[in-house]
Amino acid sequence: MSPTKSASDVADLGLAEAGDARIVWADAQMPVLRSIRERFARERPFEGLRVGVCLHVTTETANLARTLIAGGAEVALCAANPLDTQDDVAAALVERHGAVVHAIHGEDMATYYRHIEAVLDTRPQLTMDDGADLVSTLHASRPDALADVLGGTEETTSGVVRLRALEAAGQLGFPVVAVNDARTKRLFDNRYGTGQSALDGILRATNMLLAGRVVAVFGYGWCGQGIALRAKGAGAHVVVCEVDPVRALEAKLEGYEVLPSVAAAAKGDVLITATGNRDVVRREHYEAMRDDVVLCNAGHFDVECDLAALRELSWERRQVRPHVEQHVLADGRRINLLAEGRVVNLAAAEGNPAAVMDMSFANQALAAEHLVKTAGTLAPQVHGVPAELDEEVARLTLAALGVEIDVLTDGQKAYLTTWEQGT
Numbered sequence: 119m120s121p122t123k124s125a126s127d128v129a130d131l132g133l134a135e136a137g138d139a140r141i142v143w144a145d146a147q148m149p150v151l152r153s154i155r156e157r158f159a160r161e162r163p164f165e166g167l168r169v170g171v172c173l174h175v176t177t178e179t180a181n182l183a184r185t186l187i188a189g190g191a192e193v194a195l196c197a198a199n200p201l202d203t204q205d206d207v208a209a210a211l212v213e214r215h216g217a218v219v220h221a222i223h224g225e226d227m228a229t230y231y232r233h234i235e236a237v238l239d240t241r242p243q244l245t246m247d248d249g250a251d252l253v254s255t256l257h258a259s260r261p262d263a264l265a266d267v268l269g270g271t272e273e274t275t276s277g278v279v280r281l282r283a284l285e286a287a288g289q290l291g292f293p294v295v296a297v298n299d300a301r302t303k304r305l306f307d308n309r310y311g312t313g314q315s316a317l318d319g320i321l322r323a324t325n326m327l328l329a330g331r332v333v334a335v336f337g338y339g340w341c342g343q344g345i346a347l348r349a350k351g352a353g354a355h356v357v358v359c360e361v362d363p364v365r366a367l368e369a370k371l372e373g374y375e376v377l378p379s380v381a382a383a384a385k386g387d388v389l390i391t392a393t394g395n396r397d398v399v400r401r402e403h404y405e406a407m408r409d410d411v412v413l414c415n416a417g418h419f420d421v422e423c424d425l426a427a428l429r430e431l432s433w434e435r436r437q438v439r440p441h442v443e444q445h446v447l448a449d450g451r452r453i454n455l456l457a458e459g460r461v462v463n464l465a466a467a468e469g470n471p472a473a474v475m476d477m478s479f480a481n482q483a484l485a486a487e488h489l490v491k492t493a494g495t496l497a498p499q500v501h502g503v504p505a506e507l508d509e510e511v512a513r514l515t516l517a518a519l520g521v522e523i524d525v526l527t528d529g530q531k532a533y534l535t536t537w538e539q540g541t
Protein backbone atom coordinates (compact mmCIF):
# COMPACT_ATOMS: atom_id res chain seq x y z
CA MET A 119 0.00 0.00 0.00
CA SER A 120 1.30 3.50 -0.84
CA PRO A 121 2.22 5.77 2.09
CA THR A 122 -0.66 8.17 1.35
CA LYS A 123 -3.15 5.27 1.36
CA SER A 124 -2.00 3.82 4.66
CA ALA A 125 -1.91 7.29 6.25
CA SER A 126 -5.42 8.23 5.07
CA ASP A 127 -8.91 7.65 6.42
CA VAL A 128 -11.56 7.86 3.69
CA ALA A 129 -14.84 6.04 3.13
CA ASP A 130 -14.05 3.89 0.10
CA LEU A 131 -10.98 3.98 -2.14
CA GLY A 132 -13.04 2.11 -4.74
CA LEU A 133 -14.79 5.42 -5.54
CA ALA A 134 -11.56 6.94 -6.89
CA GLU A 135 -12.37 6.59 -10.59
CA ALA A 136 -15.75 8.30 -10.27
CA GLY A 137 -14.19 11.03 -8.14
CA ASP A 138 -11.40 11.63 -10.60
CA ALA A 139 -13.85 12.07 -13.48
CA ARG A 140 -15.62 14.80 -11.50
CA ILE A 141 -12.31 16.45 -10.55
CA VAL A 142 -11.36 16.61 -14.23
CA TRP A 143 -14.80 18.07 -15.09
CA ALA A 144 -14.32 20.84 -12.50
CA ASP A 145 -10.76 21.45 -13.66
CA ALA A 146 -12.04 22.34 -17.13
CA GLN A 147 -13.86 25.26 -15.50
CA MET A 148 -10.85 26.40 -13.48
CA PRO A 149 -8.47 27.87 -16.09
CA VAL A 150 -6.76 30.32 -13.74
CA LEU A 151 -5.89 27.69 -11.14
CA ARG A 152 -4.74 25.42 -13.95
CA SER A 153 -2.34 28.07 -15.30
CA ILE A 154 -0.97 28.56 -11.77
CA ARG A 155 -0.56 24.77 -11.45
CA GLU A 156 1.45 24.66 -14.66
CA ARG A 157 3.73 27.42 -13.39
CA PHE A 158 4.08 25.75 -9.97
CA ALA A 159 5.05 22.48 -11.68
CA ARG A 160 7.94 24.32 -13.32
CA GLU A 161 8.99 26.50 -10.38
CA ARG A 162 8.24 24.15 -7.41
CA PRO A 163 7.66 26.95 -4.82
CA PHE A 164 6.62 24.47 -2.10
CA GLU A 165 9.36 21.84 -2.56
CA GLY A 166 9.17 19.49 0.46
CA LEU A 167 6.83 21.80 2.39
CA ARG A 168 4.15 20.17 4.58
CA VAL A 169 0.77 21.83 3.99
CA GLY A 170 -2.18 21.10 6.31
CA VAL A 171 -5.47 21.79 4.55
CA CYS A 172 -8.91 21.98 6.19
CA LEU A 173 -11.30 22.77 3.33
CA HIS A 174 -14.57 21.33 2.04
CA VAL A 175 -13.57 18.11 0.27
CA THR A 176 -15.02 18.96 -3.13
CA THR A 177 -13.80 18.67 -6.70
CA GLU A 178 -12.58 22.28 -6.60
CA THR A 179 -10.56 21.67 -3.44
CA ALA A 180 -9.08 18.62 -5.14
CA ASN A 181 -7.81 20.85 -7.93
CA LEU A 182 -6.29 23.22 -5.39
CA ALA A 183 -4.59 20.26 -3.66
CA ARG A 184 -3.26 19.11 -7.05
CA THR A 185 -1.87 22.62 -7.57
CA LEU A 186 -0.03 22.57 -4.25
CA ILE A 187 1.30 19.08 -4.93
CA ALA A 188 2.45 20.16 -8.41
CA GLY A 189 4.39 22.89 -6.62
CA GLY A 190 6.22 20.30 -4.51
CA ALA A 191 4.03 20.33 -1.36
CA GLU A 192 3.13 17.32 0.80
CA VAL A 193 -0.59 17.81 1.34
CA ALA A 194 -2.67 16.45 4.24
CA LEU A 195 -6.36 17.29 3.95
CA CYS A 196 -9.35 17.12 6.27
CA ALA A 197 -12.90 18.45 5.95
CA ALA A 198 -14.11 21.86 7.11
CA ASN A 199 -17.57 20.49 7.96
CA PRO A 200 -18.79 16.94 8.73
CA LEU A 201 -21.32 16.93 5.86
CA ASP A 202 -19.23 18.51 3.12
CA THR A 203 -17.00 15.61 2.09
CA GLN A 204 -17.56 14.08 -1.32
CA ASP A 205 -16.29 10.56 -0.66
CA ASP A 206 -15.40 9.88 -4.30
CA VAL A 207 -13.23 13.01 -4.38
CA ALA A 208 -11.49 12.02 -1.13
CA ALA A 209 -10.73 8.59 -2.63
CA ALA A 210 -9.40 10.06 -5.88
CA LEU A 211 -7.10 12.44 -4.04
CA VAL A 212 -5.52 9.54 -2.18
CA GLU A 213 -5.45 7.01 -5.04
CA ARG A 214 -4.50 9.26 -7.93
CA HIS A 215 -3.06 12.53 -6.68
CA GLY A 216 -0.80 11.68 -3.77
CA ALA A 217 -2.63 13.55 -1.00
CA VAL A 218 -3.17 12.23 2.51
CA VAL A 219 -6.88 12.63 3.28
CA HIS A 220 -8.78 12.27 6.55
CA ALA A 221 -12.42 12.92 5.71
CA ILE A 222 -15.60 10.88 5.55
CA HIS A 223 -19.01 12.23 4.59
CA GLY A 224 -21.32 12.36 7.61
CA GLU A 225 -18.57 11.78 10.16
CA ASP A 226 -19.54 12.51 13.76
CA MET A 227 -17.96 15.39 15.67
CA ALA A 228 -15.44 13.13 17.42
CA THR A 229 -14.24 11.80 14.05
CA TYR A 230 -14.25 15.32 12.57
CA TYR A 231 -11.83 16.52 15.26
CA ARG A 232 -9.82 13.27 15.14
CA HIS A 233 -9.28 14.00 11.45
CA ILE A 234 -8.18 17.55 12.19
CA GLU A 235 -5.71 16.16 14.75
CA ALA A 236 -4.46 13.67 12.15
CA VAL A 237 -3.64 16.55 9.80
CA LEU A 238 -1.91 18.37 12.66
CA ASP A 239 0.08 15.18 13.35
CA THR A 240 1.85 15.83 10.01
CA ARG A 241 3.24 19.03 11.61
CA PRO A 242 2.16 21.43 8.84
CA GLN A 243 4.44 24.31 7.92
CA LEU A 244 1.63 26.04 6.04
CA THR A 245 -2.08 25.90 6.92
CA MET A 246 -5.15 26.42 4.75
CA ASP A 247 -8.41 26.76 6.62
CA ASP A 248 -12.09 27.35 5.93
CA GLY A 249 -13.65 28.45 9.21
CA ALA A 250 -10.43 28.33 11.27
CA ASP A 251 -11.05 24.94 12.92
CA LEU A 252 -7.53 23.74 11.99
CA VAL A 253 -5.76 26.85 13.24
CA SER A 254 -7.86 27.16 16.40
CA THR A 255 -7.27 23.47 17.26
CA LEU A 256 -3.56 23.98 16.64
CA HIS A 257 -3.47 26.99 18.97
CA ALA A 258 -5.60 25.30 21.64
CA SER A 259 -3.98 21.89 21.76
CA ARG A 260 -0.47 22.14 20.29
CA PRO A 261 1.17 25.47 21.15
CA ASP A 262 4.57 23.76 20.74
CA ALA A 263 3.85 23.20 17.03
CA LEU A 264 3.11 26.86 16.27
CA ALA A 265 6.78 27.57 15.68
CA ASP A 266 6.80 25.11 12.75
CA VAL A 267 4.21 27.17 10.85
CA LEU A 268 5.43 29.90 8.56
CA GLY A 269 1.90 31.07 7.77
CA GLY A 270 -1.67 30.21 6.94
CA THR A 271 -4.56 31.19 4.72
CA GLU A 272 -8.26 31.52 5.60
CA GLU A 273 -11.06 31.02 3.12
CA THR A 274 -14.24 32.34 4.73
CA THR A 275 -15.78 35.30 6.57
CA SER A 276 -16.46 33.35 9.77
CA GLY A 277 -12.88 32.07 9.86
CA VAL A 278 -11.47 35.57 9.42
CA VAL A 279 -13.68 36.78 12.30
CA ARG A 280 -12.25 34.05 14.57
CA LEU A 281 -8.65 34.74 13.50
CA ARG A 282 -9.05 38.48 14.11
CA ALA A 283 -10.33 37.59 17.61
CA LEU A 284 -7.22 35.38 18.13
CA GLU A 285 -5.02 38.28 16.94
CA ALA A 286 -6.85 40.78 19.20
CA ALA A 287 -6.24 38.43 22.16
CA GLY A 288 -2.52 38.62 21.31
CA GLN A 289 -2.39 34.87 20.69
CA LEU A 290 -2.13 34.42 16.91
CA GLY A 291 1.08 32.47 16.47
CA PHE A 292 1.85 33.15 12.78
CA PRO A 293 0.74 35.39 9.89
CA VAL A 294 -2.51 34.47 8.17
CA VAL A 295 -3.71 35.78 4.83
CA ALA A 296 -7.47 36.45 4.75
CA VAL A 297 -8.20 35.07 1.29
CA ASN A 298 -11.91 35.74 1.96
CA ASP A 299 -11.27 39.47 1.90
CA ALA A 300 -9.78 39.53 -1.61
CA ARG A 301 -12.14 41.33 -3.97
CA THR A 302 -11.89 38.44 -6.41
CA LYS A 303 -13.07 36.14 -3.63
CA ARG A 304 -15.97 37.62 -1.75
CA LEU A 305 -17.52 39.58 -4.62
CA PHE A 306 -17.82 36.42 -6.67
CA ASP A 307 -17.64 33.29 -4.49
CA ASN A 308 -19.67 34.65 -1.55
CA ARG A 309 -22.11 36.63 -3.72
CA TYR A 310 -22.70 34.89 -7.05
CA GLY A 311 -21.37 31.48 -5.99
CA THR A 312 -23.36 31.14 -2.77
CA GLY A 313 -26.29 32.95 -4.37
CA GLN A 314 -26.60 30.20 -6.94
CA SER A 315 -25.50 27.19 -4.93
CA ALA A 316 -27.61 27.89 -1.83
CA LEU A 317 -30.69 27.87 -4.05
CA ASP A 318 -29.31 24.75 -5.76
CA GLY A 319 -29.13 23.04 -2.34
CA ILE A 320 -32.70 24.05 -1.51
CA LEU A 321 -33.99 22.87 -4.89
CA ARG A 322 -32.14 19.54 -4.77
CA ALA A 323 -33.42 18.92 -1.24
CA THR A 324 -37.04 19.96 -1.85
CA ASN A 325 -37.70 20.18 -5.62
CA MET A 326 -39.95 23.14 -4.79
CA LEU A 327 -41.05 25.96 -7.08
CA LEU A 328 -39.59 29.28 -5.94
CA ALA A 329 -41.70 31.47 -8.21
CA GLY A 330 -44.49 33.13 -6.28
CA ARG A 331 -43.01 32.12 -2.91
CA VAL A 332 -41.78 34.42 -0.16
CA VAL A 333 -38.06 33.90 0.48
CA ALA A 334 -36.70 35.55 3.64
CA VAL A 335 -32.94 36.12 3.72
CA PHE A 336 -31.36 36.78 7.11
CA GLY A 337 -28.19 38.84 6.62
CA TYR A 338 -27.58 41.04 3.58
CA GLY A 339 -23.80 40.71 3.40
CA TRP A 340 -21.99 39.25 0.39
CA CYS A 341 -23.74 35.88 0.62
CA GLY A 342 -27.14 37.30 1.49
CA GLN A 343 -26.99 39.73 -1.44
CA GLY A 344 -26.32 36.87 -3.84
CA ILE A 345 -29.08 34.69 -2.39
CA ALA A 346 -31.59 37.56 -2.52
CA LEU A 347 -30.62 38.39 -6.11
CA ARG A 348 -30.97 34.84 -7.37
CA ALA A 349 -34.20 34.21 -5.42
CA LYS A 350 -35.67 37.36 -6.99
CA GLY A 351 -34.54 36.11 -10.40
CA ALA A 352 -36.36 32.84 -9.75
CA GLY A 353 -39.60 34.76 -9.24
CA ALA A 354 -39.74 34.84 -5.45
CA HIS A 355 -40.81 37.82 -3.34
CA VAL A 356 -37.69 38.51 -1.26
CA VAL A 357 -37.71 39.76 2.32
CA VAL A 358 -34.43 40.82 3.93
CA CYS A 359 -33.52 41.04 7.64
CA GLU A 360 -30.44 42.98 8.75
CA VAL A 361 -28.93 44.50 11.88
CA ASP A 362 -26.61 46.86 9.96
CA PRO A 363 -28.63 49.97 9.02
CA VAL A 364 -26.56 50.68 5.89
CA ARG A 365 -27.01 47.18 4.54
CA ALA A 366 -30.71 47.25 5.43
CA LEU A 367 -30.99 50.47 3.42
CA GLU A 368 -29.12 48.91 0.51
CA ALA A 369 -31.61 46.04 0.53
CA LYS A 370 -34.57 48.43 0.67
CA LEU A 371 -33.29 50.52 -2.27
CA GLU A 372 -32.51 47.35 -4.20
CA GLY A 373 -36.26 46.76 -4.10
CA TYR A 374 -36.57 44.12 -1.36
CA GLU A 375 -38.97 44.23 1.55
CA VAL A 376 -37.02 44.78 4.78
CA LEU A 377 -38.58 43.44 7.97
CA PRO A 378 -37.59 42.60 11.54
CA SER A 379 -36.71 38.93 11.78
CA VAL A 380 -39.83 37.69 13.61
CA ALA A 381 -42.11 39.37 11.03
CA ALA A 382 -39.99 37.86 8.24
CA ALA A 383 -40.17 34.42 9.86
CA ALA A 384 -43.97 34.75 9.94
CA LYS A 385 -44.13 35.74 6.27
CA GLY A 386 -41.57 33.49 4.57
CA ASP A 387 -42.17 30.19 2.80
CA VAL A 388 -38.39 29.70 2.68
CA LEU A 389 -36.07 31.10 5.35
CA ILE A 390 -32.31 31.25 4.72
CA THR A 391 -29.71 32.47 7.19
CA ALA A 392 -26.38 33.86 5.95
CA THR A 393 -25.07 36.05 8.77
CA GLY A 394 -22.03 34.34 10.28
CA ASN A 395 -23.80 34.93 13.62
CA ARG A 396 -25.52 32.62 16.10
CA ASP A 397 -29.17 32.16 17.19
CA VAL A 398 -30.45 34.37 14.37
CA VAL A 399 -33.51 32.10 14.19
CA ARG A 400 -34.68 31.08 17.64
CA ARG A 401 -37.75 30.18 19.70
CA GLU A 402 -39.81 33.32 18.95
CA HIS A 403 -39.16 32.81 15.23
CA TYR A 404 -40.25 29.15 15.30
CA GLU A 405 -43.39 30.17 17.17
CA ALA A 406 -44.23 32.69 14.40
CA MET A 407 -43.54 30.46 11.37
CA ARG A 408 -46.22 29.33 8.95
CA ASP A 409 -47.00 25.68 8.33
CA ASP A 410 -44.67 23.69 6.03
CA VAL A 411 -41.96 26.34 5.96
CA VAL A 412 -38.49 25.45 4.63
CA LEU A 413 -35.64 26.53 6.90
CA CYS A 414 -31.95 26.40 6.03
CA ASN A 415 -28.58 28.01 6.57
CA ALA A 416 -25.92 29.17 4.13
CA GLY A 417 -23.57 30.57 6.79
CA HIS A 418 -20.42 28.66 7.70
CA PHE A 419 -21.41 27.19 11.08
CA ASP A 420 -24.58 25.37 12.13
CA VAL A 421 -25.30 27.85 14.92
CA GLU A 422 -27.37 30.37 12.94
CA CYS A 423 -30.60 28.52 13.83
CA ASP A 424 -31.03 27.61 17.48
CA LEU A 425 -31.55 23.89 16.88
CA ALA A 426 -31.86 23.04 20.56
CA ALA A 427 -34.90 25.35 20.80
CA LEU A 428 -36.40 23.80 17.65
CA ARG A 429 -36.02 20.31 19.11
CA GLU A 430 -37.59 21.43 22.38
CA LEU A 431 -40.64 22.75 20.52
CA SER A 432 -40.97 19.66 18.29
CA TRP A 433 -43.41 16.89 19.18
CA GLU A 434 -42.19 14.76 16.37
CA ARG A 435 -39.22 14.72 14.01
CA ARG A 436 -39.13 12.69 10.82
CA GLN A 437 -36.80 12.41 7.84
CA VAL A 438 -39.15 13.05 4.92
CA ARG A 439 -36.55 13.24 2.13
CA PRO A 440 -32.76 13.16 2.00
CA HIS A 441 -31.56 16.38 3.68
CA VAL A 442 -35.08 17.27 4.89
CA GLU A 443 -35.95 16.73 8.54
CA GLN A 444 -39.53 17.69 9.32
CA HIS A 445 -40.22 19.04 12.79
CA VAL A 446 -43.86 18.88 13.83
CA LEU A 447 -44.84 21.37 16.53
CA ALA A 448 -47.57 20.89 19.14
CA ASP A 449 -50.18 22.69 17.01
CA GLY A 450 -49.35 20.54 13.97
CA ARG A 451 -47.27 23.14 12.10
CA ARG A 452 -44.38 21.61 10.17
CA ILE A 453 -40.91 23.14 9.92
CA ASN A 454 -38.72 21.49 7.27
CA LEU A 455 -35.10 21.87 8.33
CA LEU A 456 -32.59 21.26 5.54
CA ALA A 457 -29.18 19.65 5.98
CA GLU A 458 -29.33 19.69 9.80
CA GLY A 459 -28.90 23.47 9.71
CA ARG A 460 -25.44 23.07 8.21
CA VAL A 461 -24.26 25.00 5.20
CA VAL A 462 -26.94 24.01 2.69
CA ASN A 463 -25.06 24.51 -0.57
CA LEU A 464 -22.35 22.07 0.49
CA ALA A 465 -24.46 19.60 2.43
CA ALA A 466 -27.39 19.28 0.00
CA ALA A 467 -25.62 20.25 -3.24
CA GLU A 468 -22.00 20.37 -4.41
CA GLY A 469 -20.91 23.75 -3.06
CA ASN A 470 -20.06 26.75 -5.17
CA PRO A 471 -19.54 26.25 -8.90
CA ALA A 472 -15.99 25.56 -10.09
CA ALA A 473 -15.89 28.77 -12.12
CA VAL A 474 -16.08 30.96 -9.01
CA MET A 475 -13.94 28.64 -6.90
CA ASP A 476 -11.32 29.12 -9.61
CA MET A 477 -10.88 32.70 -8.41
CA SER A 478 -11.02 31.82 -4.70
CA PHE A 479 -8.51 29.02 -5.04
CA ALA A 480 -6.24 30.99 -7.36
CA ASN A 481 -6.08 33.46 -4.46
CA GLN A 482 -5.36 30.57 -2.06
CA ALA A 483 -2.53 29.27 -4.24
CA LEU A 484 -0.99 32.71 -4.76
CA ALA A 485 -1.41 33.64 -1.08
CA ALA A 486 0.40 30.41 -0.09
CA GLU A 487 3.23 31.24 -2.49
CA HIS A 488 3.34 34.78 -1.07
CA LEU A 489 3.66 33.39 2.48
CA VAL A 490 6.58 31.19 1.40
CA LYS A 491 8.29 34.07 -0.39
CA THR A 492 7.89 36.41 2.58
CA ALA A 493 8.60 33.77 5.27
CA GLY A 494 9.91 35.34 8.46
CA THR A 495 9.04 38.91 7.46
CA LEU A 496 5.28 39.16 8.11
CA ALA A 497 3.99 39.92 11.60
CA PRO A 498 1.74 37.29 13.27
CA GLN A 499 -1.42 39.12 12.20
CA VAL A 500 -4.30 38.72 9.77
CA HIS A 501 -3.13 40.19 6.46
CA GLY A 502 -5.05 41.02 3.31
CA VAL A 503 -4.27 39.41 -0.03
CA PRO A 504 -1.80 41.80 -1.71
CA ALA A 505 -3.75 43.97 -4.20
CA GLU A 506 -1.50 42.99 -7.09
CA LEU A 507 -2.33 39.29 -6.58
CA ASP A 508 -6.05 40.07 -6.35
CA GLU A 509 -5.91 42.08 -9.59
CA GLU A 510 -3.82 39.41 -11.27
CA VAL A 511 -6.59 36.87 -10.53
CA ALA A 512 -9.16 39.24 -12.08
CA ARG A 513 -6.97 39.82 -15.15
CA LEU A 514 -6.39 36.09 -15.68
CA THR A 515 -10.12 35.36 -15.23
CA LEU A 516 -11.11 38.05 -17.74
CA ALA A 517 -8.57 36.64 -20.20
CA ALA A 518 -9.98 33.13 -19.73
CA LEU A 519 -13.47 34.52 -20.39
CA GLY A 520 -12.22 36.28 -23.53
CA VAL A 521 -13.12 39.70 -22.11
CA GLU A 522 -10.93 42.67 -23.02
CA ILE A 523 -10.94 45.95 -21.09
CA ASP A 524 -9.35 49.38 -21.55
CA VAL A 525 -6.29 50.75 -19.78
CA LEU A 526 -5.93 54.31 -18.54
CA THR A 527 -4.26 56.76 -20.93
CA ASP A 528 -1.23 58.67 -19.62
CA GLY A 529 -3.39 61.80 -19.50
CA GLN A 530 -6.01 60.01 -17.40
CA LYS A 531 -3.38 58.64 -15.03
CA ALA A 532 -1.94 62.14 -14.58
CA TYR A 533 -5.44 63.63 -14.06
CA LEU A 534 -6.22 61.14 -11.32
CA THR A 535 -3.09 62.13 -9.40
CA THR A 536 -3.36 65.93 -9.59
CA TRP A 537 -5.16 68.41 -7.37
CA GLU A 538 -4.77 71.55 -9.52
CA GLN A 539 -7.47 70.76 -12.10
CA GLY A 540 -11.02 71.49 -10.94
CA THR A 541 -14.09 73.32 -12.22
Ligand SMILES: NC(=O)c1ccc[n+]([C@@H]2O[C@H](COP(=O)([O-])OP(=O)(O)OC[C@H]3O[C@@H](n4cnc5c(N)ncnc54)[C@H](O)[C@@H]3O)[C@@H](O)[C@H]2O)c1
Nearest residue numbers: 274275276337339340341360361362393394395416417418
Ligand atom coordinates in the same frame (compact mmCIF):
# COMPACT_ATOMS: atom_id res chain seq x y z
N1 LIG B 1 -22.20 28.82 1.89
C1 LIG B 1 -21.05 29.21 1.36
O1 LIG B 1 -20.56 28.64 0.38
C2 LIG B 1 -20.38 30.40 1.94
C3 LIG B 1 -19.48 31.15 1.15
C4 LIG B 1 -18.88 32.26 1.72
C5 LIG B 1 -19.15 32.61 3.04
N2 LIG B 1 -19.98 31.82 3.78
C6 LIG B 1 -20.32 32.13 5.18
O2 LIG B 1 -21.57 32.86 5.16
C7 LIG B 1 -21.63 33.73 6.29
C8 LIG B 1 -21.85 35.16 5.78
O3 LIG B 1 -20.72 35.56 5.01
P1 LIG B 1 -20.68 36.98 4.27
O4 LIG B 1 -19.41 37.01 3.51
O5 LIG B 1 -21.96 37.24 3.60
O6 LIG B 1 -20.54 37.93 5.57
P2 LIG B 1 -20.85 39.48 5.70
O7 LIG B 1 -20.14 39.93 6.92
O8 LIG B 1 -20.60 40.18 4.39
O9 LIG B 1 -22.43 39.53 5.94
C9 LIG B 1 -23.07 39.10 7.09
C10 LIG B 1 -24.27 40.04 7.31
O10 LIG B 1 -25.10 39.49 8.33
C11 LIG B 1 -25.57 40.56 9.12
N3 LIG B 1 -25.99 40.05 10.43
C12 LIG B 1 -25.24 39.69 11.49
N4 LIG B 1 -26.02 39.28 12.51
C13 LIG B 1 -27.30 39.37 12.06
C14 LIG B 1 -28.56 39.10 12.65
N5 LIG B 1 -28.66 38.66 13.91
N6 LIG B 1 -29.66 39.32 11.91
C15 LIG B 1 -29.59 39.79 10.65
N7 LIG B 1 -28.41 40.07 10.04
C16 LIG B 1 -27.29 39.86 10.75
C17 LIG B 1 -24.39 41.51 9.20
O11 LIG B 1 -24.80 42.82 9.55
C18 LIG B 1 -23.84 41.42 7.78
O12 LIG B 1 -24.39 42.42 6.93
C19 LIG B 1 -20.32 33.52 7.03
O13 LIG B 1 -20.51 32.52 8.00
C20 LIG B 1 -19.38 33.01 5.96
O14 LIG B 1 -18.29 32.32 6.49
C21 LIG B 1 -20.63 30.75 3.25
